[in-house]
Amino acid sequence: MVDDIHNMAHEPASDPEAIEEILEEDAVDIDFDDVVEAAAATVEAADAAPPFNEDNSVDSAVVADLERQVAGLKAQLEDRANQSMRIAADFENYRKRTSKEKDELATQIKGDTVIELLPVVDNFERARSQIKPQTEAEMTIHKSYQSVYKQLVETLKRLGVSAMRAEGQEFDPLLHEAVMREPTADHAEGVVIEEFVRGYQLGDRVLRHAMVKVAAPPEDDSQSPDVESTGPSD
Known part of the structure; x- marks a missing residue:
């Protein structure tokens, strides 16, 4: 026993x-x-x-x-x-x-279930940013599917899912995936300056890395001035 x-x-x-x-x-x-x-x-x-x-x-x-x-x-x-x-x-x-x-x-x-739902959330967000309803009927439809999107987001929050806010943050390879680097003097090196695809977490687990653009040091366009060579005088 x-x-x-x-x-x-x-x-x-x-x-x-x-x-x-x-x-x-x-x-x-x-x-x-x-x-x-x-x-x-x-x-x-x-x-x-x-x-x-x-x-x-x-x-x-x-x-x-x-x-x-x-x-x-x-x-x-x-x-x-x-x-x-x-x-x-x-x-x-x-x-x-x-x-x-x-x-x-x-x-x-x-987490595996939420990962399958993230493309649906992405499509709702693209529709909200790209579709501009012109008529009252279009606005009614727009509000209707956006209410569905809001309900979906609230459900994910209750499950413990949180969206990352990458812009302006220091690049973190554990949270972000750098798909582009842009030389700039407006931001410090390594700072996320644009988010292409939003990342999500479930507690401490990363469900999807955020796809971002990261600031790089500005390129130095200055060139050394030409020095006129002088030969021995005759």
Whole structure:
């Protein structure tokens, strides 16, 4: 039983009820019944063979035998107590690990689902920036699908998804993907000056890197002046 608990505590999580079934099936091993029975047998043996001679002197052999039995019982009791503590510790570690793996799996599934929805968000944002309704009917349609976009964004926020704000930030390869560098004196080197595709995060996990343009040092167009060479005078 102990080996089963130790093996489950150090193996990938499977059925959380399996370890509980083992504990229920072999609970007698943890109740110290065998130690209690041995102690009772020792007491009975002591009653049957008291450690005194006929002249009321102590029989050292009987006392030594009883001391050995008591020491053995103490060792068994300590072993069972340590065994129970190890089982409890292994079970607690198993419970914590399965809980962590469950949370990580849920986050992974959520992130993969959101990644599939990001192109839909992109299309809504392109429509908002590029389509300019001219008539009242067009404006009605425009507001209608933009309300759907707003609802989608609010749903993503409730799931823990956040959009990156890359422009004006220092370029970070963990968050951004530089697709262009532009020499400029208007921004410090390495600053994001334009965002082409917005990046998204789920907690600390990057779902999509932001595709950006990064400032580079301005090009030096100055040229060294020509130095007129002079030959030896005649």
